[in-house]
Amino acid sequence: LNIPLEVLIQPDLRDLYTDEDIHQSLELYINEMYPSLRPFTFDLAYLINESPTLKRFIDMGVDVYRWNQPNTKAKYILTLNFERDCIPHLVFLNELGIKNKHLSQYLSYNPWIFKEPLDDLRVRINYLESKGFNQDNIRDILIRAPFLLNLSTKMIDTK
Template structure:
């Protein structure tokens, strides 16, 4: 069963917590029990790995006073941050940096994030990096994607391989397919930084609040892996906006989540602004919005410009049962030239003149 209790709001995550907080591994039976209510699956390999990990980390866990729900965000590039290390100056002297460049790692991006340049310079390629690369390769991560993954999250090399193995074993125990696991790790390099118990809680939140099946949870996690480790404060705020302020019911929520999970990662104010326009001005029903959720992914001014232009042409008609029907998806798809040609059925000069006179 997933852990389904209410969680505290999660603030921006910090480095030290990701590295030291693996959650309370002594509750092994709870962690390795099947996460989906309608499935029973024993994961002996996970149990064995968790026991090893528990022994290796018991002292570290006991000495940690950090709250379980406060996990960190990795360092981000700061606008006014002046790097104290210039990695480019050390390339000729460092075999490790040379190998990272061969992999396609962007050292300039790394040194813009506080503390990461110093960390990378201390790594030994054969000892600290190569084993992790082999681990990722065994998961099916393509070699051409390794550079991008390392650029985004070089702190993956700070994680013990036993810990990483446990987190993969957990997904396997919960019947995630190999291609789903590969996509999760590739699309969200930070996933493996999260302890197994926390991932279990996050998946449990979505299963409970959206009444998802086991297959739905696996589909969601692999379709948009970033959502599972995203800020819970943002997710809860958007959940309130979509249900209470926009008025979508549970079934509509589930459809929106599985089709466009990124809606729960957007700015809530912008999301409400877009909904207000398409629902109140364009008269799109909740059913139509659920059928074409792409309309909520487009910027409000872009929707407004194209809708008003279609109105001047007498083509702003979104009822599929009437003539001159325009799909809400086609309204926001493609560039201006494609919109003018395929939807407005006119020439680009007319659209440009319209934009100048607005």
């Protein structure tokens, strides 16, 4: 079938095609393609029951509504496996003293922490310690500036 893209994107243009087979093929194609054609703007709330990872974050008290915009956060979170991708980072943050309310607040603002390799995070913590910050200082800094650990040591030095 050679159907112009405009027809696929704007289903109301299907009326220009009178052949019933084309209508059926087009309808099936649009139904299959619709999720990828529509803009990725939605509320994560409707996916809570389908995503065990999302459910775990909500149980922790994370404000997942903050992940709705920009959509890249929502897309990213939905790719995570809680046990494999999140638990090691949560243990790491917990060891830094970021616990309970502060942990949920931290994750509400910085779900990108799960993209950072743990070895890189440790290097950044070691760097902060080498600059004279103790564990309490580091915890307080990270609570106030959740994205700090996402920066390279060179960038941290400029802050």
